[in-house]
Amino acid sequence: MAIFTMHHPWAFIFGLLGNLVSFMVYLAPLPTFYRVYRKKSTEGFQSVPYVVALFSSMLWIYYAFLKTDASLLITINTIGCIIETMYIAMFIAYAPRNARILTAKLLLGLNLGVFSLILLVTLLLAKGSNRVKILGWVCVTFSVCVFVAPLSIMRLVIRTKSVEYMPFSLSLFLTLSAVMWFGYGMLMKDLYIALPNILGFVFGVLQMLLYCIYRDKVIREQELPEHINNIVRSGTMGCSEVYPIDVQQNRKEVKLGEGGKLHEQTDNNEENMGNQNEVQLTVGEV
8 A cells, every 4th residue: 555655646536535435425325225124115226236236346345356456446346336225225125026036146247257257268368468357348338328327316316307316425426436436547547447437427517417407396395395105216326215205185174054954065266185084074054
């Protein structure tokens, strides 16, 4: 580490900041998994993003071991492997049977099967610098796939004109992470680290611009009264979140009037729309 700091001081600074910001990104799903733990159910959440993130971290650790002066890549991706494994373990613990089976298949197929295949191919069929180049382009390919994923949520934001699915803090941290790792890659003259983070920076900036354009809708929705009815909508990265919707009750008033006759009055103004009816019985003058 001392040699790394002496020869590449700015790269060390960018790498250290990249570690800190990436750590915050890894912690972003904590509220989701706290909710899973509290409800003892995964509800509509999916395990795919966490399995893919674990696979990406495994690839970068392998790449870092083949490189020199790449200890900062090893540290953050080791932390990432630990955190993502904890997420997946909690998901399997509380997921229904079909979701557990799907997660197990993904882990065996991607994190064991595909990773083992990449490991064998690079070790047996490539040597020296060619091995690093092949693995580097494999890492770039998977990193680009991860960075392209926000396209679906950006399309959803434009279609609904609402950013409730796209938290600004997560977009900000992803953008900062891309900046730090791009700087690290450029200073280390490592194209495989710098290249995918260009795309990450572009998508991060676009997400923040979309947030600035459509944020007024979120502010207006937050001012609405919250009621007990909720709807489940797909959130970022295939997850689901529960958002309150404004549901009022139709009120039907049945009065017992003169002569014992029942009179039904229904309030049909615009504010009293919903799915539930409240019936009141009052006794009038006889």
